[in-house]
Amino acid sequence: MRYIIIGAGAVGGTIGGRLAENGHDVVLVARGAHLEALRRDGLRLISPHGAATVAVTAAGGPEELDLREDDVLVLAVKTQDTAAILQEWAPRPVAGGGAAADALPLVCAQNAVENERIALRLFRRVYGMCVWLPALHLEPGTVVSHGAPLSGMLTLGRYPRGADETAERIAADLRGSMFAAPVDQNVMRWKYAKLLGNLGNAHQAICGPVPGSQPLMERLLAEGRAVLDAAGIAYTPPEEERRTRGDQVNETAVDGADRPGGSSWQSLAKGSGSIEADYLNGEIVLLGRLHGVPTPANETVRRVAGEFAREHRPPGSMTISALLKLVEEEAAAPPLM
Incomplete structure (x- = not known):
């Protein structure tokens, strides 16, 4: 599975950085000076465990990527930006056939409870993620993770309810990358x-x-x-x-x-x-x-x-x-x- 983190700020940068550190294929999607820094230097991830520079692929948007059948889209932007961003990603073609909205799972790693409803208008497979992850992003190319001993707790489930093999696989990858990642049949109760x-x-x-x-x-x-x-x-x-x-x-x-x-x-x-x-x-x-x-x-x-x-x-x-x-x-x- 390749994880495409749409919005590589405090939350998205920490999730993507930890996954990449632990051997997973990760793309960080960002913009402006942050994108330039990621492309030039990689992601600098600072935490109570120390500081590291993580080599990642960085992109400015869906037009820069060839989407694959094994991609997982992880949305980590603020809610006010969700609708416009998903309109960009939903119609993108996926190798093997179909558009992203029909072929790929979308995980809403966001606060608020509206994102999943917005996403389900476009995407067939939507997953809610309740994010408890103290982090900071103010400097381009740098994310500070304040969680310890694990970086965060990311409760995951299918939206509007349920769980499936995809949720379990994502959760397993997160657990192997310094996160607690419970899977819950009613993730919206957590959100x-x-x-x-x-x-x-x-x-x-x-x-x-x-x-x-x-x-x-x-x-x-x-x-x-x-x-x-x-x-x-x-x-x-x-x-x-x-x-x-x-x-x-x-x-x-x-x-x-x-x-x-x-x-x-x-x-x-x-x-x-x-x-x-x-x-x-x-x-x-x-x-x-x-x-x-x-x-x-x-x-x-x-x-x-x-x-x-x-x-x-x-x-x-x-x-x-x-x-x-x-x-x-x-x-x-x-x-x-």
Whole structure:
């Protein structure tokens, strides 16, 4: 199997780098200065285990590759980019016949719960992956993995549910490449639980990892659980996640490479112009509107995070008290008719 990692950032770079280190055929798909650095120097992968330069094949897009029947597409971009990118990959021909959408498995190694639905509109075989993988990508050609002793836990399953031989083969390759990789018949239960944890991404990006954020996080989680319960959506309880992960993966310091924030913080730090909040906090807002559950905290955080991204405001440039004030104003506002 050849793994084509579409989006070789923090998550995709770590997954692809570890697979390549352990003898698997890997292509990292990237763009801009990151792509140039990968082509010129390879992937520099820094972790608590040390630093290594991994020789990988790098590509800018599907037009640069001859797709094969044994390819596995691993999508590791932000949700706001999923639809456009899959439109590029879905019609590409595969050696042996057919288009990628019909012939190849697609793994959504992403936060949020919308990616799999978007993918299933185009691809016949879609797999969800719940990613617990602390990593950082701010410098071209370099990814810092903060997980130890394993680099991450990647729970995998067929979408919308089930498991098959392909899932088991992918999981086996990941287990041999410094990952915990459980296969679960209902992977979306894990992804909805991860969604709840990711509700803090945006406020961390807006305010930074500062003291005093716990009351806001509790409000975000309370709204999230309320809407999932109202919608009848199952999610893995925290104790099951902790029991499954155990001590296999812990966020660990790496000398000279602090991880100042998660994926949303990194989006603002890089000035990407977009942020994933519409599909994290915004998922809770959507479900709240569908099921009549107020979600003022998630709506405020979603809106402000979007403003930060569009205006290229730096991460951590609003105080937590100012953000909480906006939440209170949203909660007190009369409902729109």
